Amino acid sequence: MDEQAVIQVNAVSKCYGENKAIKSVSFQVKRGELFGLIGRHGSGKSTLLELLMGHRLPDEGTIKVLGVDVKGGNSALKENISIFMQSTSLVDKLTVREALHKFQSFFHQDLKTEGVIEQFGLSAYADKEVKRLSGGLRQKAMLAIAVSNDPQVVFLDEPTTGLDAAAKQEYWKMLSALKMQGKTIIINSHDMSEIYSHCDRVGVMRTGQLVACNKPRQLIDELPYGGMTMEAVYMHYAIHEVEGGVEV
Numbered sequence: 001m002d003e004q005a006v007i008q009v010n011a012v013s014k015c016y017g018e019n020k021a022i023k024s025v026s027f028q029v030k031r032g033e034l035f036g037l038i039g040r041h042g043s044g045k046s047t048l049l050e051l052l053m054g055h056r057l058p059d060e061g062t063i064k065v066l067g068v069d070v071k072g073g074n075s076a077l078k079e080n081i082s083i084f085m086q087s088t089s090l091v092d093k094l095t096v097r098e099a100l101h102k103f104q105s106f107f108h109q110d111l112k113t114e115g116v117i118e119q120f121g122l123s124a125y126a127d128k129e130v131k132r133l134s135g136g137l138r139q140k141a142m143l144a145i146a147v148s149n150d151p152q153v154v155f156l157d158e159p160t161t162g163l164d165a166a167a168k169q170e171y172w173k174m175l176s177a178l179k180m181q182g183k184t185i186i187i188n189s190h191d192m193s194e195i196y197s198h199c200d201r202v203g204v205m206r207t208g209q210l211v212a213c214n215k216p217r218q219l220i221d222e223l224p225y226g227g228m229t230m231e232a233v234y235m236h237y238a239i240h241e242v243e244g245g246v247e248v
């Protein structure tokens, strides 16, 4: 195993009943990397993220985050990884400041809510309920909450879906700033151009398998028929080609 690996996934599988959602997936993510996961709906990206966060347990294989097996429910590990929620009924009812206070109270570190509000440019909205924020501001607030425990590893499940181009750009700027602080970020997205522009490496999921994993440029260069874009990478690896056409 690579000494610098912050995430080590080894032959991990996960079933929901009869449905094998993750099939013997192995990969590593290094400290400070921005790692993207792409794949079709239902290919297993969210399940993989949930396994990495320790929200679900693998049926087979091992996952180590920061050198600790996520199966153990280690509390020190929880202090060092992000909290990320896609569904936010709890947060929605709170103001940005209240939500940050609430989440910071779950951790033992002495964190400064006002500092986080300022860092994320949320000062003007701190007393607004999260549910009343625009899409871009809401995702900004959710990111502020996700990193409010100053984690070393940040997991983000489709945070830019539904944002307009300007909000997306601003979101990725914030992720770049977090990366500059040395944080390791794992993100999934359906937007190939943002994945190409911002991710150091990309893993492509297809029906529960990790079918390719490399730097975006290398994935493009290695396409057998000379495709030029990340979309071509997606079409080649993520779409399961079957006889007579493309599986839909």
Ligand SMILES: Nc1ncnc2c1ncn2[C@@H]1O[C@H](COP(=O)(O)OP(=O)(O)OP(=O)(O)O)[C@@H](O)[C@H]1O
Residues within 6 Å of the ligand: 016, 019, 021, 039, 040, 041, 042, 043, 044, 045, 046, 047, 048
């Ligand atoms: N809680 C669950 N219970 C049962 N099956 C689930 C559950 N969550 C996901 N699945 C199934 O597991 C497989 C992988 O789903 P998953 O949500 O991980 O894919 P995804 O790539 O994140 O999809 P999307 O891009 O739509 O979010 C799919 O077949 C899905 O139907």
